[in-house]
Amino acid sequence: MDSPIIEAQLKEANVVVLNKLDLIDSKTLAEVRNRIKLMVNPQCRLLETSFSKISYDDIRARQDDGPHITYTKTRPGEFDSTEGFATICLVRNSPVNVDELIEFYQKHRQKIIRSKGFVMTEKGGVEVQLSRSGIEIKETQKPIQTTELVLIVREEDKEFIESRIKKQIDRLS
16 A cells, blocks of 8 residues: 555554545456455454444444444435534634644544645645644655645534634644
8 A cells, every 4th residue: 555644544444435436447346355455453343334424322332242244225305424523623723833733633622533635834844634643743755735624523612722723723823
């Protein structure tokens, strides 16, 4: 695989969801399955779907009998897999102090499910990722002209986190 970040995430994953199965043929699907199986831990659960239609309960459930594959056939409109979650998008055109952004992430870690983006700093640009396995900061090869961050939070935490991150970013810019 070409991406060390994805490889690291796969090694730590307890669930992997393969989406957009409607766009690939069975031979390609078999190849992807085999590549993923080589990278994940033995207890990892592989779920397959199309149109991102998958039950949150299926993702959270753990199998005691080891890895297996489940194909979830959910009709469009049956449920919304994003229900209960909210997305916060931030765009700023001035440099941000990455160390203080990391402090923000650490302080509010329990309320932020995932975050990813590019941050313009005084010294250049960095790619930032926050996941269950930690915070990863990587310098970018291309110059960053704009800070663009996406945070995924629980719906009930959106207003709180959004006000705090905006205040923090505006103070850091």
